[in-house]
Amino acid sequence: MTSRLNKQLKIAPYIYISPYFILFFVFSLYPILYSIYISFTDWNGSGEKTFIGFENYVQLFGDKNFWLSLWNSSIIFLMYVPLMLFLGLIFASMLNSNWMVGKGFFRMALFVPNFVSVVAVSFVFVLLLNTQNGLFNSVLRNIGLIDNPIPWLESPWWARISVSIMVLYRWLGYNMLLLMTGLQNISKDLYEAAYVDGATKIKSFFFITIPLVKKMLLFCTVLSTIGTFSLFTEPFILTQGGPLNSTLTPVLMLYTESFQNFNFGYASSIAVCFFILMMTVSLIQMRVFDDKE
Numbered sequence: 001m002t003s004r005l006n007k008q009l010k011i012a013p014y015i016y017i018s019p020y021f022i023l024f025f026v027f028s029l030y031p032i033l034y035s036i037y038i039s040f041t042d043w044n045g046s047g048e049k050t051f052i053g054f055e056n057y058v059q060l061f062g063d064k065n066f067w068l069s070l071w072n073s074s075i076i077f078l079m080y081v082p083l084m085l086f087l088g089l090i091f092a093s094m095l096n097s098n099w100m101v102g103k104g105f106f107r108m109a110l111f112v113p114n115f116v117s118v119v120a121v122s123f124v125f126v127l128l129l130n131t132q133n134g135l136f137n138s139v140l141r142n143i144g145l146i147d148n149p150i151p152w153l154e155s156p157w158w159a160r161i162s163v164s165i166m167v168l169y170r171w172l173g174y175n176m177l178l179l180m181t182g183l184q185n186i187s188k189d190l191y192e193a194a195y196v197d198g199a200t201k202i203k204s205f206f207f208i209t210i211p212l213v214k215k216m217l218l219f220c221t222v223l224s225t226i227g228t229f230s231l232f233t234e235p236f237i238l239t240q241g242g243p244l245n246s247t248l249t250p251v252l253m254l255y256t257e258s259f260q261n262f263n264f265g266y267a268s269s270i271a272v273c274f275f276i277l278m279m280t281v282s283l284i285q286m287r288v289f290d291d292k293e
Contacts, residue, residue, distance in 0.1 A: 032275075036268070039268035040056070041265045043265045045264050056266045066250070069252070072160065076160055079160065079164035080165075081221065081228065083168065085175060088178075089210070092179040093183060095107055109173075113173060121170060126237065131152060137149040137152075159243060159246050163235050167228070171224070215289075221285055226282070229277075232251040232255065235248070250274045251274070254271055257270065
């Protein structure tokens with residue numbers, strides 16, 4: 001009886017944690033492994049799969065659209081991520097200070113775009129960025145900043161700027177809250193000591209705040225990198241990846257190859273290379289921002 005009870009006690013923990021591993025295998029590990037297998041085949045989603053080895057990868061590395069999608073994502077990343085992190089840190093510092101009034105309201109106001117449907121926001125931005133009747137061009141003309149309407153969605157560079165503006169609007173509040181959690185872990189004594197030594201608030205911001213939220217900035221940068229290269233809904237609704245593929249992203253290209261061209265083998269090779277690329281970039285970022293002190 002005692003040996004049976006001991007055996008049950010040894011087995012019980014594994015039974016309790018088994019649902020997680022079962023779900024992980026069925027919904028995560030198996031799809032990843034199956035996608036890797038599909039990437040070595042020629043398959044249109046139905047019928048038999050034809051094994052073709054590395055042909056999909058050879059075709060991918062020679063595909064100008066794939067390299068263009070990476071280039072577009074890199075440009076969009078540089079357009080909004082540094083500005084977003086800087087503004088997020090500024091707003092987080094303001095809303096974490098004692099003199100700020102109505103902090104709860106402003107935190108909510110900045111975070112609201114994050115949980116509003118991205119599809120709804122995208123359609124609103126289509127109206128706002130309309131070349132002839134959009135609110136952006138109307139306001140800019142009325143205040144005298146422009147004479148001719150800006151082709152927000154018709155010009156390659158302006159289309160990238162438009163996508164960057166929308167992503168900045170959507171994710172600024174989220175990154176602000178993440179940075180605020182880092183700020184709240186900084187002791188107030190450091191700022192008081194700096195004030196006694198004659199440091200201004202600007203110097204305290206650059207020499208105390210930024211170094212001590214370095215790890216949180218790294219976390220936000222990694223998330224923003226993955227998020228930028230994974231953009232789909234924003235460029236899909238705003239520009240359909242155009243004009244001239246100027247807002248084409250790897251995920252948008254993956255969608256086109258799989259659900260429009262029904263080339264699932266080639267689309268899987270895009271997914272595998274995208275996963276390896278994002279993992280590599282994230283590791284490089286963590287190594288660059290690594291603080292061993």
